[in-house]
Amino acid sequence: MDWDKLRIFHAVADAGSLTHAGDTLHLSQSAVSRQIRSLEDSLNTTLFHRHARGLILTEQGELLFDATRAMNKRLEAAAARIRDSEEEVFGELKVTTTTGFGTMWLAPRLSKLYEKYPDLKIDLMLEERVLDLPMREADVAIRMKEPSQADLIRKRLMNIRMRLYATQDYIDSHSPIEKLDDVASHRLICQNPNAAQVAAGATLVSHLLSNDVQNTLTVNNYFGALQAVLANLGVGVLPDYLTEDFPQLIRVLPDTESGEVPVFLAYPEELRQSKRVAAFRDFVQEEIFAHRRKIRDQLIPE
Structure with missing residues (x-):
């Protein structure tokens, strides 16, 4: 199979347009079109459906595009290795x-x-x-x-481990948190247990919520949870690597933490x-x- 034709096919499939592919390849639209027709003839199949808004891959075109995409990534990796060995x-x-x-x-x-x-x-x-x-x-x-x-x-x-943190201002202005049951009287800031996160964090959150917590703020990432804790909105479940860069975080319930991650x-x-x-x-x-x-x-x- 002609490598040059495959390169042109990949550009057309990626752009969805003969004109845009030609601009990328510095070829005329007619030259690109001829190469695609030649490739289709050699494979005895149709690779694109033509319509007014551009080109759509046929099922056979999708199969070939998957192959050329994989080839392209491998070629990029090889080029990177060559450059890295010399530069x-x-x-x-x-x-x-x-x-x-x-x-x-x-x-x-x-x-x-x-x-x-x-x-x-x-x-x-x-x-x-x-x-x-x-x-x-x-x-x-x-x-x-x-x-x-x-x-x-x-x-x-x-x-790392997920632990409970709050600011000193929050701790000073709210009821004490001395045992796990006390969490129920505070707003818990955490990720939803069903959200994409490490299993240990989800397990800790589920355990905390089982203590009749009524008020929660769930955020889909720890950055958002951190900002809410720093804004004194409640007690947050956060990764322990934050304590170096955010010394204002005070650990709450030192015996409560997730498994090791x-x-x-x-x-x-x-x-x-x-x-x-x-x-x-x-x-x-x-x-x-x-x-x-x-x-x-x-x-x-x-």
Whole structure:
């Protein structure tokens, strides 16, 4: 099968238009159209339905587009590996992690990485959905559980727990919280137990709600829950890594916490030699070590 025709087909399928694909490929619309007709003839099938608003893939076209999309991602990965073996640390690095961890812990620390590698471009994708690393939806992932995908290099960074926090202003102006039953008389700020989150956090929230809690504020990520706690709206279920950067958080009910949640950094085996990945991995590990030291120092009385 002609690679050049496949490249043109992929551009047309991606753009949904012969004209837009031609602009991308620097070819005339007629040249693109001829290549598509030639490819359809060689395969003895129709790849596109033509209509006034553009092109729609046929079932056979969808199958071919899935294949060319996978090929394109593999070619991008190969190109990245070649560049990384010859160049300094620069270019785009796609990093995915959860909204909470990425917003509250990772993003505020990235200035240190940019100071060291000013030509690095981080594309930070924050969502609860697990992106497919081998298919290059992202280059590096920080996940709140061990990745199950094959062909990944993984590194356990730390363990976190979900705990109860409030501000001193809130504690001073509301009834005491000395035992678990006392939570019922306060507004509980948390994620809905059915929302996408780590299982340990959902289990803790379900346990707290079983204590006849009447007033709640549910938020679909920990960043929103943090803002509500800092605004003195109630007692929040938050990850313990926040205590370093938000010293105004006071832990409530020290004996109440979730199970341990492992935090893993992972990237595809094919990016083992990537200088960009190595730079990001080393940066995150250094920040984790600094985070642990700071927390340890806070626990040691002067």
